[in-house]
Amino acid sequence: MNILVTGGAGFIGSHTVVALHEAGFNPVIIDDFSNSNPMVLERLEKITGKRITCYDQNCCDTTALQAIFDTEKIDGVIHFAAFKAVGESMAYPLKYYRNNLDSILALLETMIPAGVQHLIFSSSCTVYGNPDQLPVTEDTPIKPAMSVYGNTKRIGEEIFRDLVSTGNPLKVIALRYFNPIGAHPTGLIGELPTGTPNNLVPFVTQTAAGIRPELTVYGNDYDTPDGSCIRDYIHVMDLAEAHVAAIKRLFDLPLPTHFDEINVGTGQGNSVLEIIKAFEKVTGKPLPYTIGKRRMGDIPSIYADVTKSTQKLDWKAKRTLEESLADAWRWQQGL
Numbered sequence: 479m480n481i482l483v484t485g486g487a488g489f490i491g492s493h494t495v496v497a498l499h500e501a502g503f504n505p506v507i508i509d510d511f512s513n514s515n516p517m518v519l520e521r522l523e524k525i526t527g528k529r530i531t532c533y534d535q536n537c538c539d540t541t542a543l544q545a546i547f548d549t550e551k552i553d554g555v556i557h558f559a560a561f562k563a564v565g566e567s568m569a570y571p572l573k574y575y576r577n578n579l580d581s582i583l584a585l586l587e588t589m590i591p592a593g594v595q596h597l598i599f600s601s602s603c604t605v606y607g608n609p610d611q612l613p614v615t616e617d618t619p620i621k622p623a624m625s626v627y628g629n630t631k632r633i634g635e636e637i638f639r640d641l642v643s644t645g646n647p648l649k650v651i652a653l654r655y656f657n658p659i660g661a662h663p664t665g666l667i668g669e670l671p672t673g674t675p676n677n678l679v680p681f682v683t684q685t686a687a688g689i690r691p692e693l694t695v696y697g698n699d700y701d702t703p704d705g706s707c708i709r710d711y712i713h714v715m716d717l718a719e720a721h722v723a724a725i726k727r728l729f730d731l732p733l734p735t736h737f738d739e740i741n742v743g744t745g746q747g748n749s750v751l752e753i754i755k756a757f758e759k760v761t762g763k764p765l766p767y768t769i770g771k772r773r774m775g776d777i778p779s780i781y782a783d784v785t786k787s788t789q790k791l792d793w794k795a796k797r798t799l800e801e802s803l804a805d806a807w808r809w810q811q812g813l
């Protein structure tokens with residue numbers, strides 16, 4: 479089975495390419511390297527022993543997509559390609575709406591006439607906003623997005639849901655990620671933030687590596703046990719394997735059309751201060767940090783109810799937080 483992986487040179491995309499290969503699928507990458515590095519392709523060849531086919535193209539380009547569908551016998555699509563920096567999305571909303579929504583529309587305009595029916599959509603727990611109940615299930619009310627980035631994910635889900643409900647021959651699962659961290663255990667691929675990292679774990683590893691003088695904990699006065707924010711940190715290889723489980727489920731579905739949304743997390747919440755302590759324990763490296771002001775847009779706590787993913791995908795995260803942090807540190811040391 480040939481699976482088109484849009485954004486397949488990116489953080490989650492590249493790890494999913496490995497998981498697809500290991501599961502016997504043939505991944506085909508489309509990536510314009512606007513937020514990823516072509517070096518990843520060499521690393522993927524080292525890990526899989528195979529040169530993964532990659533089209534250096536933009537997913538919004540229907541001509542480019544059409545050429546790929548004409549050349550490769552694509553059986554399914556996993557759509558990662560999107561801009562994903564929350565802060566940047568508030569500064570450049572049009573860039574985010576244009577890129578993140580055009581790529582969805584271009585994919586649909588190409589895959590439907592090509593008879594490609596199966597698609598996994600990279601969505602996010604950010605669609606829940608600040609939830610009223612925890613853990614969040616897929617029935618937890620969707621809240622107005624806290625960012626333009628989050629809104630592109632919510633709108634993306636609606637577009638796929640509408641295309642399915644209006645009778646197009648599509649089977650789609652939207653996977654709502656929590657916080658992906660870590661790296662492939664070889665240390666050959668991992669998270670490559672450009673510039674100052676927005677996300678916690680790359681900032682932690684860069685601080686431990688001496689690239690950053692210290693970590694700022696964005697607030698310790700939240701209504702949580704230790705005052706710092708709680709998130710559901712999932713190993714990126716667990717997340718990658720959830721995509722394989724989801725695409726397998728789509729191929730096994732007897733129905734002509736299908737739409738579902740599924741949380742992908744560990745079901746475990748950890749605070750920022752707990753991440754720091756776990757990192758120091760795993761690496762033996764003290765982590766210099768200070769308590770700073772809250773970051774605008776942060777919510778106190780969110781973590782997943784994993785019942786649906788366990789039942790519908792026959793999948794469960796199996797790597798520990800310590801493994802995630804050890805793999806993240808190994809990756810940082812190789813940079």
Ligand code: WQD
Binds near residue numbers: 676677678694750
């Ligand atoms: C985690 C916690 C920060 C950096 C984002 C996106 C979300 C999803 C996952 C794509 C927060 C704290 C962080 C730092 C800190 N991405 N922090 N100091 O914000 O939960 O989610 O990534 O789908 O859409 O919003 O992740 O890693 O940025 O922050 O104290 O230097 O770490 O305040 O509480 P977040 P994050």
